[in-house]
Amino acid sequence: MCVLGFASLVFGVSGLRAVPSQSLSIWPAASDLPSIRLPRIEAAPMNTAASKTKSNTSCDLDRSQQPAITPRSSHASVTVVPGGAFNGVSGDDQGDGGAVQGSVRPPGSKSLTNRALVCAAFASGTSRLTGSLVSEDTEVMIASLSKVGVKIESLDAGRTLVVEGVTAADSAGDELNGPPIEMFIANSGTTVRFLTAALSAFGGKYRLSGVDRMHERPIGDLVDAISPAIDGSITAVSDGGCPPVEIDAKGWSGRSMSVAGGVSSQYLSGLMMAGPIASKPIELKITGQLVSIPYVRMTAKLMEAFGGQTDWDLEASQAIRVSGSYSACDYAIEPDASAASYFWAAAAVSGGRVTVEGLSEDALQGDVGFVRVLEQMGCEVNATDHSIEVVGGDLHGVDVNMSEISDTVQTLAVVALFADSPTRVRGVAHNRFKETDRIGNLAIELRKLGAQVDEHEDGLTIHPLPAEASSGHGDPVEMETYNDHRMAMSFAVAGLRIPNVRILNPACTGKTYPEFWADLEKLTGRPHHWQGGLTEKGKT
Numbered sequence: 001m002c003v004l005g006f007a008s009l010v011f012g013v014s015g016l017r018a019v020p021s022q023s024l025s026i027w028p029a030a031s032d033l034p035s036i037r038l039p040r041i042e043a044a045p046m047n048t049a050a051s052k053t054k055s056n057t058s059c060d061l062d063r064s065q066q067p068a069i070t071p072r073s074s075h076a077s078v079t080v081v082p083g084g085a086f087n088g089v090s091g092d093d094q095g096d097g098g099a100v101q102g103s104v105r106p107p108g109s110k111s112l113t114n115r116a117l118v119c120a121a122f123a124s125g126t127s128r129l130t131g132s133l134v135s136e137d138t139e140v141m142i143a144s145l146s147k148v149g150v151k152i153e154s155l156d157a158g159r160t161l162v163v164e165g166v167t168a169a170d171s172a173g174d175e176l177n178g179p180p181i182e183m184f185i186a187n188s189g190t191t192v193r194f195l196t197a198a199l200s201a202f203g204g205k206y207r208l209s210g211v212d213r214m215h216e217r218p219i220g221d222l223v224d225a226i227s228p229a230i231d232g233s234i235t236a237v238s239d240g241g242c243p244p245v246e247i248d249a250k251g252w253s254g255r256s257m258s259v260a261g262g263v264s265s266q267y268l269s270g271l272m273m274a275g276p277i278a279s280k281p282i283e284l285k286i287t288g289q290l291v292s293i294p295y296v297r298m299t300a301k302l303m304e305a306f307g308g309q310t311d312w313d314l315e316a317s318q319a320i321r322v323s324g325s326y327s328a329c330d331y332a333i334e335p336d337a338s339a340a341s342y343f344w345a346a347a348a349v350s351g352g353r354v355t356v357e358g359l360s361e362d363a364l365q366g367d368v369g370f371v372r373v374l375e376q377m378g379c380e381v382n383a384t385d386h387s388i389e390v391v392g393g394d395l396h397g398v399d400v401n402m403s404e405i406s407d408t409v410q411t412l413a414v415v416a417l418f419a420d421s422p423t424r425v426r427g428v429a430h431n432r433f434k435e436t437d438r439i440g441n442l443a444i445e446l447r448k449l450g451a452q453v454d455e456h457e458d459g460l461t462i463h464p465l466p467a468e469a470s471s472g473h474g475d476p477v478e479m480e481t482y483n484d485h486r487m488a489m490s491f492a493v494a495g496l497r498i499p500n501v502r503i504l505n506p507a508c509t510g511k512t513y514p515e516f517w518a519d520l521e522k523l524t525g526r527p528h529h530w531q532g533g534l535t536e537k538g539k540t
């Protein structure tokens, strides 16, 4: 049965450079994490007790041993043009230098597109996914699924995907004697984690590899969860339990698995989505605290739309039972809420007013909760059942656990620069394992703007930018993006307020939002300044 539900969700709320060498633990103490029940995100006033973490992970990365971060893919840079009441221009002015005002509809959600692709790929029948994201992360998912025999037709410039699923009968049994099917998953965490689970359940011989950074991002806990249940073998090849992943299997023979939740929720989501592909009910036990919980609820809702069933009571038993099988579905994908955070932040830092269309507070994506943090900081939030508007106000620092909305930490850190008191971000130790170290490298870059930023094991304290720093620097400040789309998009928000913020490798937004720069230009009504030969394709 196809359920197009937008169920309500309670908020819980690379240039070449050696990374600093330090030991890293990523297992936050229970006291530092949100309770397993989804709380509404409450950003407390600053100055609550500092958090503690303990080291207890099989996925520690010895960063002194890591290769250098992937080089920048382009030598271009972009400087967005500041504006707003804070730069001597009335907040009511439109156009050049004015506060950011307007509305925008971001492209489809990466998380929903890649989930819907997996469920549709292993469903009986033909699904139609509308509002899909067209970006690197979805392209590598589509290319990989196509290699398993899934037929995916792209209409409307990729925004509609017609997916003809494969079933267990089509499983790649023949390939078991031949070489593995090679899949390139770039730096897409959702793709490698979802497919590792799904393909091991489906059966066949596969090798999933990506860019250098992907080979530093942990997947060992997922491989460890699958190993005892697999009829065959599964290996994470790189040191510390990181991709490439090699699978040689006839599917899953076990029915119960245990997975650690503290490094990434994508492991659990992957196992959940793989359950119906394994064609028999399974039970998943979560060990330790679970990060990014709203994504797991999103997984359950998405699966439901395609006929997968999940029965879970995280609070009582930390266990999820998965059953059912997938059947084709027409599914409408929400705009991306993490992408929306940059536009809401643009209103916050420029004293403007921005409406994001196509999202409501009932969205499946927990990142819509970002607006409630902005509200705690002093912004006004006006939500309807199809849009969320943020109106800038006087900004105050907050103390907030962002474990549930960790993709918006960089956005919030930039907004925090313009508050009148410090902001403490907690609960995001796992952010060190994303496209780059989103704690350490974020602190390095924000300091370039003149901010005092304290790095903690589980987050950051961002102190307000001194007045002289927010009025700009004579020379451009070059902001490294580490090939991390969210660094680039967040620094664009800083550039809306601070003159001469030059963002390197802007094309890295292509991971989830190739049209970001064009959409921001449209919203601000003023062209950015491009340097260094970025092509029109790169720009848009």
Ligand SMILES: O=C(O)C1=C[C@@H](OP(=O)(O)O)[C@@H](O)[C@H](O)C1
Residues within 6 Å of the ligand: 110, 111, 112, 189, 190, 263, 264, 265, 266, 269, 291, 292, 295, 406, 407, 430
């Ligand atoms: O399941 C998903 O779609 C995602 C889960 C989150 O990862 P973690 O669970 O690793 O925090 C998030 O950062 C990522 O962008 C998308």
Ligand SMILES: C=C(OP(=O)(O)O)C(=O)O
Residues within 6 Å of the ligand: 187, 188, 189, 190, 191, 407, 434, 435, 486, 512
């Ligand atoms: C962490 C992210 O992506 P992923 O883990 O899917 O690569 C992200 O998009 O911010």
